[in-house]
Amino acid sequence: MSEFGAAQHALLRKRYASEKRFRRVGGAAVLTALAALALLLGSVLWRGVPAFFEQRVRLEVLLDEAVIDPDGLRDPISMAEANYAGLLKDALAAQFPEVSGRSEKRALVALLSAGAAYDLSDYVRANPSQIGQTISFEALLSDEVDLLLRGAGGREVAEGTRRLSDAQLGFIDALAERGLVRHAFAVRMLQTGDSREPELAGVLGASAGSFWTLLTTLALSFPLGVAAAIYLEELAPKNRWTDLIEVNINNLAAVPSIVFGLLGLAIFLGFFGLPRSAPFVGGMVLALMMLPTVIIASRAAVRAVPPSIREAALAIGASQLQTVFHHVLPLAMPGILTGTIIGMARALGETAPLLMIGMVAFIVDVPSGPLEPATALPVQIYLWAESAERAFVARTSAAILVLLAFLVLMNLTAVLLRNRFERRW
Amino acid sequence: MTRPVEPALGALRDQLLRMGSLAEAILEKSLQSLWRRDLALAREVKIDDLEIDRLDIAVDDMVLRILATQAPVADDLRNVIAGKMIASDIERIGDLARNIAKSAERLAARASIETPPKLRTLADEAQRILRRALDAFAESDPNRASAVLDDDDQVDADEDAVIRTAIQEIASHPEFTAQEVDFILVAKNLERVADHATNIAEDVILATQARNVKHASKLAV
Amino acid sequence: MRFLTKITSRGVNVFYAEKQALFDVNLDIPKNQVTALIGPSGCGKSTFLRCINRMNDVIVGCRVEGKLTLDGADIYADDVDVVALRARVGMVFQKPNPFPKSIYENVAYGPRIHGLASTRADLDEIVIRSLERAGLFGEVKDRLHDAGTSLSGGQQQRLCIARAIAVSPDLILMDEPCSALDPIATARIEELIAELRESFTIVIVTHSMQQAARVSQTTAFFHLGHVVECGDTAQIFTDPHEKRTRDYITGRFG
Numbered sequence: 046m047s048e049f050g051a052a053q054h055a056l057l058r059k060r061y062a063s064e065k066r067f068r069r070v071g072g073a074a075v076l077t078a079l080a081a082l083a084l085l086l087g088s089v090l091w092r093g094v095p096a097f098f099e100q101r102v103r104l105e106v107l108l109d110e111a112v113i114d115p116d117g118l119r120d121p122i123s124m125a126e127a128n129y130a131g132l133l134k135d136a137l138a139a140q141f142p143e144v145s146g147r148s149e150k151r152a153l154v155a156l157l158s159a160g161a162a163y164d165l166s167d168y169v170r171a172n173p174s175q176i177g178q179t180i181s182f183e184a185l186l187s188d189e190v191d192l193l194l195r196g197a198g199g200r201e202v203a204e205g206t207r208r209l210s211d212a213q214l215g216f217i218d219a220l221a222e223r224g225l226v227r228h229a230f231a232v233r234m235l236q237t238g239d240s241r242e243p244e245l246a247g248v249l250g251a252s253a254g255s256f257w258t259l260l261t262t263l264a265l266s267f268p269l270g271v272a273a274a275i276y277l278e279e280l281a282p283k284n285r286w287t288d289l290i291e292v293n294i295n296n297l298a299a300v301p302s303i304v305f306g307l308l309g310l311a312i313f314l315g316f317f318g319l320p321r322s323a324p325f326v327g328g329m330v331l332a333l334m335m336l337p338t339v340i341i342a343s344r345a346a347v348r349a350v351p352p353s354i355r356e357a358a359l360a361i362g363a364s365q366l367q368t369v370f371h372h373v374l375p376l377a378m379p380g381i382l383t384g385t386i387i388g389m390a391r392a393l394g395e396t397a398p399l400l401m402i403g404m405v406a407f408i409v410d411v412p413s414g415p416l417e418p419a420t421a422l423p424v425q426i427y428l429w430a431e432s433a434e435r436a437f438v439a440r441t442s443a444a445i446l447v448l449l450a451f452l453v454l455m456n457l458t459a460v461l462l463r464n465r466f467e468r469r470w
Numbered sequence: 471m472t473r474p475v476e477p478a479l480g481a482l483r484d485q486l487l488r489m490g491s492l493a494e495a496i497l498e499k500s501l502q503s504l505w506r507r508d509l510a511l512a513r514e515v516k517i518d519d520l521e522i523d524r525l526d527i528a529v530d531d532m533v534l535r536i537l538a539t540q541a542p543v544a545d546d547l548r549n550v551i552a553g554k555m556i557a558s559d560i561e562r563i564g565d566l567a568r569n570i571a572k573s574a575e576r577l578a579a580r581a582s583i584e585t586p587p588k589l590r591t592l593a594d595e596a597q598r599i600l601r602r603a604l605d606a607f608a609e610s611d612p613n614r615a616s617a618v619l620d621d622d623d624q625v626d627a628d629e630d631a632v633i634r635t636a637i638q639e640i641a642s643h644p645e646f647t648a649q650e651v652d653f654i655l656v657a658k659n660l661e662r663v664a665d666h667a668t669n670i671a672e673d674v675i676l677a678t679q680a681r682n683v684k685h686a687s688k689l690a691v
Numbered sequence: 692m693r694f695l696t697k698i699t700s701r702g703v704n705v706f707y708a709e710k711q712a713l714f715d716v717n718l719d720i721p722k723n724q725v726t727a728l729i730g731p732s733g734c735g736k737s738t739f740l741r742c743i744n745r746m747n748d749v750i751v752g753c754r755v756e757g758k759l760t761l762d763g764a765d766i767y768a769d770d771v772d773v774v775a776l777r778a779r780v781g782m783v784f785q786k787p788n789p790f791p792k793s794i795y796e797n798v799a800y801g802p803r804i805h806g807l808a809s810t811r812a813d814l815d816e817i818v819i820r821s822l823e824r825a826g827l828f829g830e831v832k833d834r835l836h837d838a839g840t841s842l843s844g845g846q847q848q849r850l851c852i853a854r855a856i857a858v859s860p861d862l863i864l865m866d867e868p869c870s871a872l873d874p875i876a877t878a879r880i881e882e883l884i885a886e887l888r889e890s891f892t893i894v895i896v897t898h899s900m901q902q903a904a905r906v907s908q909t910t911a912f913f914h915l916g917h918v919v920e921c922g923d924t925a926q927i928f929t930d931p932h933e934k935r936t937r938d939y940i941t942g943r944f945g
Contacts, residue, residue, distance in 0.1 A: 283751060353788040357851070360746060361801040362778035362858060371800070372790060473942045541901055543928045543940045680930035 089449075093442030099231035099244060100191045101183040102157075102220055104136040108169060110177045119173055129162040129169075130154075133184055140225075141216065152213050158185040160233075160245040183227060188243040188436035190217055194226065234443065238409045239425065243436030246429070248447045250411045254324055254404065254419030255393065255451065261328020261415050262335060262392050267385055269332075270339030271374075274381075277340070278347045279369050298337035305334040306401025314402060321403035322418035330398045335388035342384020346377035378466040386459040393452055396423040422448045475540040482532050482553050489525045489560045490604040492518065493567070497600065497663065500567040501593050504574040504656065507582060515571035522564035529557040545677070552677035556607060559666040559673070563600065566659045566666070573652040573659075583649050586635055589657060592628045596660040599625065600667040607670060612678045618671035619683070625664040632657040695722040697862060697892040698743060703757035705738055705747070712738045714916045716757070720909075725884060725893045727903035727924065730913035731939065736896045739913070740864050742766075743894070744780040745773050761862070778805050781855030785867040787847035789839035789854070794831050797839045797850055798822060801858040817857055825853035826883050845876025852883065856891070863887065865895040869902065881906050900940055904928045912936045 049057075110117070113127045134154050138144060144153055161184035169176065186194075189208045194217070209217075220226055238250025281287045309330035313319045319326045350373045358368040374381075399405070404420050405428070412419035420428070422444060429441040496518040503511035533554045536542060542550055599621050606615035636650040636657075643650075672684050698720035705713040713735045720726050728736040738747070745766065747753045759766045766776065778801070789797050798818045801807075808814035818835075822828035827849040831842070839850055848868060855863055865884075869877040884893060884906050897903050903910050904924060911921035912935075920927065920936045931937045938944055 353784065353786060354790065355749075356746065356784065357788040357790065357854075359749065360744065360777060360782035360784075361804075361854060362774050362776075363800075363804055364774050367804060371804075376791065475942070543900065543904070544931055544937050546941050547929060 086449075089442050089445050091442075092439060093444075093446045095195060096439035096443035097231055097234050098228055099233070100186045100194050101227045101229060102137075102186055103181060103183050103225045103227060104133065105139065105179050106132055106136040106165065106182045106184075107179045108132070108176050113169060113176055119176075121170055124169060124173075125166055127166070127169075129165040133157060133161055133165060133182075136182070136184075140220065140223075149212065152210060153216055156186060156190050156213060156216060158187045158244050159242055160240075161185045183229070185244060186226075188434065191244060192436055193217060194221070194228075234440075235447075238411045239407060239420070239428075240409065243432075243434050243440060246437070246440055248422070248425065248444050250408055251420050251422045251425035251444065252447060252451070253411050253413075254327075254408070254425075255422040255448075257324035257412060257415040257419060258327040258331065258399075258404075258421055259389065259393060259455075261325050262331040263385075263389065265329060265332035266335040266339050266388065270336050270385075270388075271343050271381055273336075274340050274343030274347055275369055275374070278344050279365065279373070294337050294340050298341060300334075301397075302334055302395050303397040303401065305330050306398030308333065309398060309402045320416065320418070322406050322408070322420070323416050324404075324412065324419050324421075325415040326402050327399050327404050327421065328415065330402055331392040331395060334395065334398065335392050338388040338391070339381075339384050342387065343377065343381045346380025346384070347373055349380060350376045375466060379463045382459050382463045382466070386456060389455055389459075390452060393448070393455070394423055396421075396427055399424050400427075422451065475536065475542055475546055478532065478536045478540065479542075479546065479549060482529065482536065482550065485525060485529055485532065486553055486556055486560070487604075487608060489522055489529070489557060490607065492522055492525070493560045493563045494597070494600060494604065496522070496564060497567045497570075497597060500570040500574065501597075503571055504577065505585060505590075507574065507578040509575060509578045512571040512574045512578070516568055519564045519568045522561055526557050526561040529554065545680075548677045548680060552673040555673045556670050559669045563663050563666050566663050569659045570656050573656050577649055577652050580649055581646075583646050586632060586653060588628060588632045588635060589653060589660075592625065592632055592657060592660050595621065595625050595628060596664045596667070599664045600670075603667040603670040603674070606674050610674065610678055612675050615671040615674040615678075619668060619686075622664060622668045625661055629657050629661040694724065696720065697722040697762065698894075699758075699760045700739075701758045703739070703742065703755065703759055705735070705742060705756075706754040707750070708752040712916055713742075716918050718911055718918055718921055720892065720894055722892050723888060723890075724909055725888055725895060725907040726909040726911065727907035728894065728896045728911050728913060729898075729900060729903050729939075730919075731944075732898075734913040735916040736911075736913045737866055740866055740894060740896050743862070743864055744777050744782055746777075746782065748773060778858050779861050781858065781860035781863045783848070783851050783855055783863065783865045783868045786871050787844060787851050789842075789847050789850050791838065791840055793836045794822075794839050794842070794850060795835040798853050798857045801854060805858055807858065821853040821857040822850075824856060824887070825849045826879065826886075827853055843876075845872050845879060848872060848876070848880060849883065852880075852887075856887070860891065862892045862894070865893065867896055867898060870898060877902075900928075912939060914939065 109132060112132060113129075114120075114124050116123070134150070137153055137157065138150060141153060144150055164185060165182060168180075168182065193209060193214070217226075233245065234247045236249055237245065237247035240246040277287060277290065309326060313326050313329060314321060354372050354376065355368055358372045359365075363371065399421050404424055406418065406420065407428075408418055408420045410417075426441055426444045426448065429437045429444060496515050499511055499518065500515045502508065503515060533550055536550050540546075599618055602614065602618050602621075606612075606618060633654050636654045640647050640650045669684075672682075676682050676684075696719045698718075700716050700718040700720075703713060703716040704711065716735075716739060718739075728740065730736050741747045742755055742759060743761070743766070747755060755767060761776075761780070765771070790800065792800070795818055798821050799814055802814060802817050808817055819828060822831065827846060830846060831837075839847065842850060848871075852863075852868075869880050872880065881902065884895070887893060895903075895906065907924045909922065910924045910927045912919045912927070912931075912933075914935055920931060920933045922932070927936065928940060931940065
């Protein structure tokens with residue numbers, strides 16, 4: 046080996062320098078990405094977490110039997126229709142005995158949410174033995190009060206331009222001073238469907254809708270996609286037709302999702318007359334969208350299985366299908382699952398195709414199956430973001446958090462599954 | 471492209487050719503010492519034979535080395551094996567020449583009597599057979615080797631004749647018994663030389679044609 | 692010396708698309724012997740081997756003409772079940788390729804899919820016997836459920852041999868089985884081949900002439916897709932009839 050002269054040293058130094066530069070650039074890129082991610086998550090968390098908490102006022106409510114169950118039959122249906130709002134109004138009025146005027150009283154009552162009455166009704170139904178007694182009940186306050194108490198309500202704005210009057214402000218402050226206002230975790234956020242009232246709106250409806258949709262998507266796209274990949278890779282003859290199919294599948298993966306929405310609208314709804322807003326239809330549309338991704342990833346995974354394994358299986362007398370299912374597929378599973386995760390993640394966040402097939406309606410009930418009308422999380426986020434009410438801002442971010450949690454859960458499951466398969470290899 | 475085994479085979483061959491030439495030379499020398507009753511020449515033969523022995527040991531080493539390192543097959547293998555056998559035969563010829571020289575020493579020490587003419591004939595035949603066998607080896611020519619095989623019978627006959635004559639002479643002139651005995655010994659040694667030379671020819675046939683023609687006369691019976 | 696013939700090949704020509712790989716191969720593979728196929732790279736010996744268990748079927752564009760029989764029955768007849776054929780003709784490859792499953796599962800897979808064992812106990816017995824015959828059982832009996840790929844190269848190859856013999860084939864094809872192994876592992880495999888000869892017919896493709904000379908009784912020399920010479924191994928290596936054979940085995944070409 047020849048001596049390292051000055052020229053070689055200079056060259057070497059340049060090489061080290063460019064390596065260092067490259068590493069710095071790479072590190073900077075990673076840091077930038079992390080920073081952007083932190084910023085994004087941070088802002089969503091900042092805005093969304095408050096939506097998981099609600100403001101309540103503790104009142105002494107007399108469960109007047111005359112109002113709730115005049116007949117004394119304890120019939121749940123008739124009890125449910127009793128005037129619980131009136132009971133709450135009385136309880137609130139008791140806090141402010143000086144309030145007499147009807148409009149003033151209305152203003153006082155307006156501080157409560159409509160849902161407070163429903164909560165009381167649920168409470169009575171669960172505890173019928175307490176009818177006739179006075180209970181300490183936490184009544185839900187309205188969304189404007191919630192915003193005000195959080196400091197986002199706009200005290201600084203003049204009375205005419207804000208939703209709450211000065212008198213109402215006075216009532217709220219008085220209640221707060223008496224220590225009756227409580228800030229608690231809002232379980233209803235996760236337990237109820239959408240509502241006109243922001244404080245009553247929850248993500249369960251949309252979550253269930255997304256769940257049924259994705260279940261349909263997975264059930265359709267995974268078996269079809271994997272089977273198609275196996276067929277194309279292992280069983281189909283290699284000729285011009287299969288080449289054409291491969292090109293088309295690759296192209297389909299890049300088609301904008303709204304096109305699939307249009308397809309769903311025209312064929313599933315228009316031609317087959319399937320119900321609108323059903324997660325089943327949404328699932329089918331998303332499955333079509335996801336199929337090319339699954340097929341491409343599965344084909345690549347199947348192709349990556351070394352031919353020596355196939356040869357060993359064939360040589361021992363396994364048929365082609367046995368070779369594929371006993372040997373090739375288990376080895377290709379990690380790759381297939383990766384493709385599926387990618388597809389499902391995309392499907393979870395897709396809004397456009399779902400809008401096209403009508404999963405945009407205002408659905409209050411939580412769907413219990415894939416054929417009931419529902420909405421999906423991304424659609425719900427979109428609807429809430431469009432809403433005029435200020436309080437929906439927090440809920441939009443909260444829904445985004447739920448969506449992200451969904452995503453993380455899905456990814457975790459898939460990664461665990463993938464690890465299980467990978468260990469055998 | 472030279473195969474790895476070729477230089478080794480070449481060296482073996484050269485060694486054998488050298489041994490062969492040396493054997494021919496000392497056979498001639500030993501016979502000359504006999505015809506001329508030359509003591510000095512007879513002593514030289516003994517020293518020359520040592521050289522053949524040394525070459526034989528070198529051949530042993532070469533053969534082992536080639537077999538171990540080259541794992542030769544087909545004609546290469548046959549050449550190596552035949553080479554070892556030829557070396558052994560040449561080495562024996564060297565020993566036989568030494569025996570002839572010893573007889574020459576003894577004859578030189580005693581009263582000189584006429585060398586039987588048949589003995590000279592026998593010697594010429596033996597030398598000729600040896601030369602032709604060595605030529606066949608040098609040329610790797612199986613036909614020349616085959617030709618050698620036919621001459622062996624004549625040599626046996628001549629040996630018998632010499633022995634019979636010698637026995638008669640012993641009977642009629644017992645005072646020359648010692649010399650006649652030496653003549654018998656020389657005859658036997660020359661017959662053995664021809665025998666070994668024939669072996670060399672047979673080895674050449676084995677190497678070139680993969681035919682083993684040894685002990686044909688005995689086995690044919 | 693008369694022997695029974697296991698495989699006969701008459702006029703076999705093999706094409707890969709337009710390129711011809713084997714020309715008019717006429718060969719008899721004797722039963723219960725080891726037959727070695729030797730020849731330089733690309734001479735067609737592996738191609739011929741893969742015709743016997745029809746592994747060439749999976750290669751696109753491969754065409755086989757001529758007659759190839761196993762125990763007298765045409766291998767390429769229309770009604771031949773390739774799966775059943777491959778259960779009768781086992782194969783061991785150049786690079787050991789155990790399944791990424793446990794050692795037990797590797798050996799049990801074949802008997803399982805061919806229905807050779809009706810109970811778990813039967814299957815256990817087949818697995819143990821195959822591993823014993825392959826000379827591997829002693830080394831793995833305490834870890835039958837470890838991954839097959841956790842063994843050394845030589846052990847993996849013996850596992851592949853155990854896997855092949857577990858389905859009780861008549862014939863075992865070996866495509867350069869020792870070329871990826873060290874000399875000690877190679878010696879063990881050669882010893883194993885000598886033992887297996889009692890019950891199986893073995894055809895082995897090998898690049899090593901010493902190996903062919905050591906393990907086989909019959910040797911066939913392939914060159915450029917033709918069978919140049921086929922005969923008794925000792926005969927071929929001491930006095931081959933064809934000049935090409937002699938030139939190849941003495942290293943004058945190849």
